[in-house]
Amino acid sequence: MRSVVSALSIAGSDSGGGAGIQADIQTMAALGVYPCTVITAITAQNTSRVNHITPVDSHSIRKQIESVFSDIPIRAIKIGMVYNKEIISIVSSYLKKYEGPIVLDPVLAAGTGAKLLLEKYLEEFKSKLIPLAVLITPNINEAQKLSGIKIRTESDITEAAFKIKELGAKNVIVKGGHFNDSKYVVDILIDKNNRATRISNARIHVNETHGSGCNFSAAMTAFIAKKFPISSSCIMANKYVQESLSEAINLGNGLPVNAPLFSMYDDACRYRTMIDLTTAVSELTTIHGFREFIPETQSNMVYALPYAKNANEVAGVDGRIVKLINGFRPGGMVKFGASKHVASAVLSFMKFNPLIRSAVNIRFDDALLDSCKSLYPTTEYCRDEEPEKLKQIEGRTISWGVQKALLKNPKSEIIYHKGDFKKEPMILVFGQHPLEMIVKIREIIRRY
Numbered sequence: 001m002r003s004v005v006s007a008l009s010i011a012g013s014d015s016g017g018g019a020g021i022q023a024d025i026q027t028m029a030a031l032g033v034y035p036c037t038v039i040t041a042i043t044a045q046n047t048s049r050v051n052h053i054t055p056v057d058s059h060s061i062r063k064q065i066e067s068v069f070s071d072i073p074i075r076a077i078k079i080g081m082v083y084n085k086e087i088i089s090i091v092s093s094y095l096k097k098y099e100g101p102i103v104l105d106p107v108l109a110a111g112t113g114a115k116l117l118l119e120k121y122l123e124e125f126k127s128k129l130i131p132l133a134v135l136i137t138p139n140i141n142e143a144q145k146l147s148g149i150k151i152r153t154e155s156d157i158t159e160a161a162f163k164i165k166e167l168g169a170k171n172v173i174v175k176g177g178h179f180n181d182s183k184y185v186v187d188i189l190i191d192k193n194n195r196a197t198r199i200s201n202a203r204i205h206v207n208e209t210h211g212s213g214c215n216f217s218a219a220m221t222a223f224i225a226k227k228f229p230i231s232s233s234c235i236m237a238n239k240y241v242q243e244s245l246s247e248a249i250n251l252g253n254g255l256p257v258n259a260p261l262f263s264m265y266d267d268a269c270r271y272r273t274m275i276d277l278t279t280a281v282s283e284l285t286t287i288h289g290f291r292e293f294i295p296e297t298q299s300n301m302v303y304a305l306p307y308a309k310n311a312n313e314v315a316g317v318d319g320r321i322v323k324l325i326n327g328f329r330p331g332g333m334v335k336f337g338a339s340k341h342v343a344s345a346v347l348s349f350m351k352f353n354p355l356i357r358s359a360v361n362i363r364f365d366d367a368l369l370d371s372c373k374s375l376y377p378t379t380e381y382c383r384d385e386e387p388e389k390l391k392q393i394e395g396r397t398i399s400w401g402v403q404k405a406l407l408k409n410p411k412s413e414i415i416y417h418k419g420d421f422k423k424e425p426m427i428l429v430f431g432q433h434p435l436e437m438i439v440k441i442r443e444i445i446r447r448y
Helices: 020-030 058-069 085-095 119-128 140-147 154-165 212-225 230-245 262-284 341-352 366-375 396-408 434-447
Strands: 006-014 034-045 050-055 076-079 102-104 172-174 184-190 196-202 301-304 314-317 321-323 328-330 334-336 358-363 378-380 414-417 426-431
Touching (some): 020 034, 020 212, 034 058, 058 085, 085 119, 102 212, 140 154, 154 172, 184 230, 196 230, 262 314, 301 434, 366 378, 366 426
Parallel strands (some): 006 034
Antiparallel strands (some): 034 050, 184 196, 301 358, 314 334
């Protein structure tokens, strides 16, 4: 069993999924930390507004905290929405006994403007929770509320951060995303030794997003749980949120939403696609007799991302798979966008069956075609029927041909054509995975 770092988020639930406990879960998981949760309030909200807030009773909050701590080692805690006096009291009373780091995100209001901490309990929040924090992460508006300082300049940010630190937090970072600067976002970190660190990033031109503050404080908690120093955690969390902001999505009619897991899914798909295709191409080079299957225009093996829409989302062999005097070899490395023709074929096939993401082209002859037909459902298209206007656009005739062939037999796994003027006849073998291509090539060679 692999060892896992766990962290705890104490926060409200966002029915829209962009902020609160949902954002914390996504962020911590994306950064390789197992997220435990204590829900303090249930909000009915979306990207446009908060419609309703139901605070969770203190007994339920206490039971959630006890259940987590009685079983799971928690390396760091993030505190988010604490709506009223009872929630502040029960959370602070339990966390006084906790010896690990606590990150406090002073969630005073939602990005849409709704109060997430009743204003009459702000002093209670300041006196009971801020002294527990190894780090507090206010934005400009929150820093003004907590410090009483009107922030107009960068030096005001620093002054406010020092003022908040006097309330008892060991470290303070004031996030400058709401500060009126057209080119850069500046965060100011005041550490436990009263040293000021200026963290600057180019501004991404998004007026406001839903959940970025939660993403930042949850990322901070994840990095601190992994025992990174506070200053390093701030820089890494800052970079993480910067990247997620660049991929914010317009989910509803209101604010754009940060999507911390989307880039992770994309990266994982790309990594897996590259590894699987590289493995299959390496395996292909061990197949005795494949050289005789390579056409004059050479072969390629491709593997598309699950959501591929163009050739840049299909991995292939750069330089194709080429014949040598006594064998064959890949012309270059596996990379995305390396194939036009075979990639075009698999993209067209995916429109009929999205599970079919891999393909390889081999030469045409009648005996080889008979071998293919004896093993797998096979269909064809005629290149002399290609629309004249498509012939002028490279790769378009292949898309047309694959679609034409699949309309004849949608269950086909092999598609062939007998060529045309200056067009070499070809057989295309399709499958779900590159290693399936290896199995099929071996079978075709054996039967040939």
